[in-house]
Amino acid sequence: MKDTTATISQKGKSPSSQTIVKAAALALLVSSATIALDAARTPAHAQDGGVTWLDTIAVVGTRTETSVQDNPASVTVVDQEEIAKKSGESIADMLRDVPGVEVVDDSIPGMKRLSIRGESSRRVTILVDGQEITDHSNYGTPILIDPSNVERIEVVRGPASVLHGAKAIGGVVNIITKKGADKPVQFETGGTYYSGTAGWQGWAAVSGTVGNFDYRFSGSLDDHGDRRVPDGRYTSTGRLEDTPFSNDYLSAHLGYTFGEAGNHYIAVKAEQHRLSTKSWIGEIDPSITHFSIDLPQRDRRKVGIYYDGKDLGPVIKNVHLDAYYQTVDRLFMNDVETYTPAAPPATPFATTTRVGSTSDDKNVNFGGTAQVDMQFHPDHYTIFGISYLSDQLSSAKDTNVYNSIARPTPPGPLNMYVHAKSLNDATIDTVSGFAQNEWSFHDDFKLTTGARYYYTSITHDKYMVGSAVSPIAPPAAPGLASGTTSPDKSDGRLVTSTGLTYTGIENTTLRALYSEGYITPSLVQMFMLTSGGGITINGNPDLEAETSRSFELGARYNTGDVIIDGTVFYTQAKNYITTTPDPAGAIGDLTYVNANRATTYGLELAAEYTIPGTALTPYVSGAWMRRMIEMEEATFSWSTYNSNTPALSGRFGVRWQGEVANHNAWADLYARVGSGAKQTTWSATDGFETDSVPGYATLNFAFGGSFGGEDDDRFRYAVNFNNILDKEYRSSLAELPGIGRSVEVSLRMKF
Template identity: 40%
Template sequence: MRDKFSVSTLPAVALGAVIGTASPALAQSDVVVLDAITLIGTGLPTEVMRNPASITIIESDSIERSAPVSIATLLRDVPGVQISEEGIERVSIRGEDARRVAILIDGQKLTDHTNYGQPILVDPTIIERIEVVRGSASVVSGSRAIGGVINIITKRGAAQPFALSTTAGYISATDGYRYSATASGTVQAGAGALDYRLSYGRMDQENRQTPDGELVPSDVQDRSLSGHLGYRLGRHYFGLKAQSYDLAANVYVGQPGFDIALPKRDLRKVSGFYEGTDLTPWLNRLSVDVYRQTIDREFVNDVSTMAGPMQIDVQSVSVDDQETEGLNLRAEMSFSANTRTVAGLEYEDDQLTTDKVTQTTITPPGFPSTTLRYDRAKIRTFSVFAQHEFDLNEELTATFGARWYDVDADHEASTTDGAGNPTSSNSDSLLLRSAGLVWTPRASLALRANISEGYSYPTLSQLFLTTTAGGEGTTYGNPDLDPETSTTYELGARYDADGWLLDATLFYTKAEDYIVSAPSGPRIFTYENVDEARSWGLEVYAEHEFDRWGLTPYISAALLRRQLRYANGYNTFDSGAPEAAGRIGLRKDWQISDVTGTLDLFLRAESGTDYRDDTGSVTNSAGGYATINLRGDVEFVNGIRLVAELNNLTDRSYQPYGQMPGAERSVNLFLTKSF
């Protein structure tokens, strides 16, 4: 049997020896940075402190001081954010499913037409920072942003002519590893400067080990290659990015006779962009980007059930090819000293081709029958938006904005066993609005109010496709679906002075026309707009720095009350979203000569929750849990950084809602060397 204690003790002893003789150093928040500038909340460059939206920025320093196991692990302690694991990690916000959260890479959206939501297909070692918007945000960030937005900004070239960075790490809970290498720099080229970056990374994790045993199967692998090339000439910047990311996983179900494999989820992306600053007295910034991305997806589901003396085996295989082309244009303008305006347009052409094979074998007699389905469909989305900000006085700033959507979807071809099927189409046009007010009576305090709307157009699967995966029967698309919509109301406060830092939000969200698969016959389901949801909550991040000792106690927590309203009139607060979740800890920042580091002891906890369907039956549940964890990092003057994370120190058995059972007592140990 593996000695769990020895795995986690050695790094703790080493870090403890260092901390024991350390002097205090400047403490920095792991999550909340209120002076960071971001475009994502209002479309205009605005400090988080003065932003009307609920925003969290995870800066590069925080990312570098964490083990880059995955992007989801970097996000899990943001208030209101939860991780879902269905073989591949996805992110949900404020109780909304992952398919209602917009995922952007450098401001360009990743699209997904499954019923699970878009996974984040990026190597965590190439990220410059992560921007998170909690709550409806479709005016600024486009479709899918009902629960919120995750915008991942990737790194560009290093400041010096040549820099080399390598990262390697061990993940004991899965006997896994991740490594990466990056070469980057900036050199003079004619009248301007050329910057470049080339990165390669790989991760391989075996089955997860838990206090109760091994989860078979639960392995996951990824591989990435990315490049960036940019040229700055005065006020103009031209850039080109390319990305290749391969992901594969086996899904732990814990149910005999039910297997899911995801052999392929591969992204290929190329994008070009232009940024111009201070082009005229009134045009502060102009940005244009174009991109093309393809996602190749393979899904395998095997289901075996008994029906009296007969065994029924159903294997469903889906091979999907998705091609997306897009254009984004944005202009930031200032026509007077107390106003700023941003206006832009977005175009997206998203096409899906899918081949599905369903093989059914009934034993006896044991002869298989096979059904072949082919579909090709596309969605074209065009939208224009504008957001205006004006200062009512020196302390009060108002913003209001709107976005007009025009969407067309077409089922271009469909066959079953070679015979043609009827095809159809869908379209929608809608105006969305937002408004915000921020009062800053002094530089250290901001009070805000915000109203914003969200919009999620049906996926091509929900509109047109027929699926058999899941073993429950056949689900048919519905070309008459309406988009899902939401409205979020928020009140918030931010404070940063005298060692105190606070970011608190009260919110209420009303969501309508939820799309679900509703029964329409024996083992027959059809997607329908039937359900609604109401969500109330409080999100808080607070810390206080005791500079004399280099100690910072902190809390990051979310309280959520969420009601599901079904079409048959049944309402329930058992929505599957935990009513309380968060992290509370004590961070120690230290310095010995030129060596600096951090030690962070924290408790991560979540309340238990149930999920009731429209009949009132509990179909899923999870118990509450709390784990004790320790994270430490050390940065040496020779460009070496060591990060150690000791997880679940008490080796507790637990399973968060929507996730696999938690890992055993384990260590993530990563070493980065920069040249």
């Protein structure tokens, strides 16, 4: 049935909503600037020697060391202190409260991803120490790295393809891992218990610095059972079936500092992450008698080498070089059985169909980046760089189909067994050059302009296919014959960005930014055949790149005890890739096409106020967002705001920090809220359908502290009471139902 918020128009005519959207965005921009100016005129009580999160230095926003306060981009940094307080089982959980960021897992526990400003996680670039993790799937890159090995996390919200690669339509997440400790030998260990999954996580590391060498070796294990959720819409037993998962992680770091001034540094890092998980199925059609998804292998291995030279001369300031090699091995298994009872005369006999499919993939990527920072003039700071990325995917698909029509004897049941196999190899090679100039043309103004040119070469290296049919028993594996590969193709694309900051108001930075995003189709979307849940999706080698343009205004105000960071943004994206019935395929097959557009606008806010004379800090962080998707079907176009994007999401509360029983302590009472989400889809068989999850609010309390040692942090503990009122909720249709009332207890020690 057609949803009332879905607007239909004739093919070739898009809904006339641009004027309304632009007017709303302009009103938000004006109101945000007014709030910032009013705040700048209000007296505030500064903390003596206080350092705030706006003072934190970040690299990800400009590829230069710039404080969050003065960054032209929408940047958030989560430092090691905050990571230690949060006992989440993944890096994604550490970023859940960043304005404009949503955690998604597509019903696969332990494989959490991030959506930024409504963009799917496939359109978010994930970097580890500045090097990209690629993942050719329809869901995007999962963040598979041990939180205990992370120094800090930097996030850019909004398009950032000029500086950080051809996937950054929604944003960028850069995870910086730890180096060696200051002392010759330091041993660390820790663990967390999660009552919501009856799970645990344990880790240990040894690190240090000896002379000019520094090192760190670490490892972790974790294991989780089915998650506990309140009885209700999603379960009657209090547990979600098929939601256990387990991880293990190993990492090594070796670094060496050299040069008379100690301004040269070279490092080698290696890591391995292995994940085994399943998928929560949820409600299924009554005709499906069996459905399972198993992901027993998700292994990532990476080796990277890095060089940094600092303060090298009056013109050449810094030089950065890095290179890496990475593999991702993944195994996906899907088993579906359906039963259709006899219903004469349309279906005179009952029919049983069972489909088992396996996908065994290997993703290999390697590349590197060279960057030179130069200062030809005191008012100009310029960077030049070049990057190369080779992204290869080998995929082996295996499908077994059993179909039985239960005719009476004689003549007996009519059976058919089909065994199909295919092999695909494809590669994307990307070379890009980038430049950025920071021009301080006035004491209070800085103009940052950047550009990047991408040249992409795409090859379909191998395609082999075979099938076998038998009416008696499952046939042996079929032989493979060479199929038709797609012609090689290439693409060139220029993306740009321009940012302006103004610091002429005391304690305040005003900023404006225009940025562009760009993402090539994945190798799966172009060349691979994907089977799952009885649906077959064929690749389309003629797909074009997705692109976006974003405009934003922001204001940051910081006196130490009053901190405000607000942003309004407006983004347009086009050539979105979606699926449609494949006219060249079998009945029911789908294929990928460029058919959709998106318009997103909203407001992001993070603010806090430390009450003078107390250790209490009320705070709020969150986002208001609207996202309209425009769809192109074969004979008509339609649009909807039901894009699975919560209109409002965030966190508010009050925290305390002080001293108790001769140790540093903190406490935090807060609520997480979301307005719910709706998603409207259309299909030729069912027409318009809308799925939804209601709004929610959870009450939470956390406390912890540190004590012992020279820095009073030899021992750290944290206790998190989550969803105290045991509310049933789901933040969006792209995330598993939330865990009910639970506690997480973590302890860290170092010697």
